[in-house]
Amino acid sequence: MSLRLTALDALHRSLGATMTDFAGWDMPLRYGSEREEHIAVRTKAGLFDLSHMGEITVSGPQAGEFLDHALVGFISALGVLRARYTMICREDGGILDDLIVYRTAENEYMVVANASNAQVVLDALTERTGGFDVQVRDDRDAYALLAVQGPEANGILASVTDADLPGLKYYALLPATVAGKDVWLARTGYTGEDGFEIFCAPADAEHLWTALTEAGADKGLVPCGLSCRDTLRLEAGMPLYGHELTTELTPFDAGLGRVVRFDKTTNGGEFVGRKALEAAAAQAEAKAPRKLVGLVSEGKRVPRAEYTVVSTEGAPIGTITSGSPSPTLGKPIAIAYVDAAHAEPGTAVAVDVRGKHEPVEVVALPFYKRAR
Amino acid sequence: MSNPTHLQYTKEHEWLTAAEDGVSTVGITAHAADALGDIVYVQLPEVGDTVTAGETCGELESTKSVSDLYSPATGEVTEVNQAVVDEPALVNAEPFEGGWLFKVRVEATDELLGADEYTAFIGA
Numbered sequence: 001m002s003l004r005l006t007a008l009d010a011l012h013r014s015l016g017a018t019m020t021d022f023a024g025w026d027m028p029l030r031y032g033s034e035r036e037e038h039i040a041v042r043t044k045a046g047l048f049d050l051s052h053m054g055e056i057t058v059s060g061p062q063a064g065e066f067l068d069h070a071l072v073g074f075i076s077a078l079g080v081l082r083a084r085y086t087m088i089c090r091e092d093g094g095i096l097d098d099l100i101v102y103r104t105a106e107n108e109y110m111v112v113a114n115a116s117n118a119q120v121v122l123d124a125l126t127e128r129t130g131g132f133d134v135q136v137r138d139d140r141d142a143y144a145l146l147a148v149q150g151p152e153a154n155g156i157l158a159s160v161t162d163a164d165l166p167g168l169k170y171y172a173l174l175p176a177t178v179a180g181k182d183v184w185l186a187r188t189g190y191t192g193e194d195g196f197e198i199f200c201a202p203a204d205a206e207h208l209w210t211a212l213t214e215a216g217a218d219k220g221l222v223p224c225g226l227s228c229r230d231t232l233r234l235e236a237g238m239p240l241y242g243h244e245l246t247t248e249l250t251p252f253d254a255g256l257g258r259v260v261r262f263d264k265t266t267n268g269g270e271f272v273g274r275k276a277l278e279a280a281a282a283q284a285e286a287k288a289p290r291k292l293v294g295l296v297s298e299g300k301r302v303p304r305a306e307y308t309v310v311s312t313e314g315a316p317i318g319t320i321t322s323g324s325p326s327p328t329l330g331k332p333i334a335i336a337y338v339d340a341a342h343a344e345p346g347t348a349v350a351v352d353v354r355g356k357h358e359p360v361e362v363v364a365l366p367f368y369k370r371a372r
Numbered sequence: 373m374s375n376p377t378h379l380q381y382t383k384e385h386e387w388l389t390a391a392e393d394g395v396s397t398v399g400i401t402a403h404a405a406d407a408l409g410d411i412v413y414v415q416l417p418e419v420g421d422t423v424t425a426g427e428t429c430g431e432l433e434s435t436k437s438v439s440d441l442y443s444p445a446t447g448e449v450t451e452v453n454q455a456v457v458d459e460p461a462l463v464n465a466e467p468f469e470g471g472w473l474f475k476v477r478v479e480a481t482d483e484l485l486g487a488d489e490y491t492a493f494i495g496a
Contacts, residue, residue: 029409030409035410227435231435300413302438325410332412354438
């Protein structure tokens with residue numbers, strides 16, 4: 001099957017990007033050094049093409065109630081032009097995807113799914129519409145998505161838009177004109193830094209990329225690929241679907257039970273997965289079998305996804321879900337599910353790195369939190 | 373980066389200098405270093421080890437991957453580059469120079485390519 005190309009494909013190639021197949025999309029992995037791209041986002045700014053993300057528009061008089069039913073969050077309680085991190089679960093509580101939902105109007109929401117799950121989410125939402133006065137529309141081809149992330153992002157955006165950036169709070173959005181193009185401008189991201197995500201028409205993507213590149217030239221903005229996006233989110237302790245989140249896990253297993261809103265007042269409090277999630281919540285409260293923790297290594301070898309975590313006696317006690325060198329900490333870091341008995345920060349454990357046990361320490365997540 | 377003509381190359385993307393007093397220097401090519409991305413860990417054979425042409429003798433880890441290092445020659449390792457062990461990024465920065473990996477007293481080699489052949493092989 002041929003890979004899907006974003007509206008910025010030619011531009012990435014002209015920049016000499018190393019491309020990679022990501023969920024069926026041909027995406028920039030890095031343009032030069034992924035470490036330098038990572039550091040640019042932490043200290044200055046980075047520009048990302050995230051057009052692989054899957055936009056789904058939900059509209060109609062009962063759009064809010066419908067999303068309360070279909071997702072685990074209390075979506076109808078969200079203010080207009082605000083966004084929320086949430087999840088869609090199966091009836092058995094298993095996570096189908098993690099999502100950001102943007103309320104774009106009184107009766108309209110934009111659901112943004114991971115590229116790898118966009119079809120699954122679209123199908124599940126469509127299936128769950130029964131009895132609701134609502135339309136679910138596949139808008140994956142309607143939007144390109146650019147992100148500007150990093151401490152200089154605000155200044156860069158300010159030079160190409162008159163939008164009220166000081167008034168645009170974290171997890172909020174605005175219809176805005178950026179470099180002459182009409183976009184949805186959202187203060188969201190997946191890097192642990194301040195920044196913006198810009199949903200635009202694919203035909204406008206190149207113009208916006210170029211305008212942002214020029215606006216950021218004297219502020220240290222660099223193009224950034226998915227490789228540094230992954231290390232940035234890992235340092236920020238943010239989960240990635242397929243790694244920390246899967247259909248085999250509930251939000252409570254992942255330590256993200258807060259996204260499940262049993263206090264919803266719509267639909268008589270019922271939503272898909274409620275029963276199973278109540279049981280999962282009770283179990284997490286009483287005795288969580290495993291916990292999601294951070295690991296930090298003093299060595300150089302990188303604990304990677306699927307490697308086994310072992311006790312200091314060498315007994316298997318968990319599995320790594322994501323791992324990489326941390327450019328900010330200067331040492332390897334990982335996220336892992338480990339037995340609750342070994343999950344306390346400060347606990348000494350080890351990782352089986354291709355047969356050799358590398359000592360690591362359990363730490364609380366996140367690894368990195370920006371100064372505000 | 374072009375592939376220096378005074379070196380010989382393997383299809384596993386290592387390079388080897390002409391032997392001086394029987395000893396050749398080994399590294400990985402710019403093409404390989406670029407494909408790996410930022411290298412964060414280098415494991416080399418030890419001085420005195422015997423390496424075998426075409427077989428693994430170490431490991432290179434980058435942000436995203438772990439790759440075996442194949443020896444282009446059979447023989448005893450006479451020296452390793454401690455600088456790249458201490459600072460693996462040197463392999464990315466200077467793959468054909470300061471980023472060399474180890475020296476070997478050559479008894480035999482793998483099938484080797486000239487610079488032009490290697491350049492054609494990687495399609496550059």
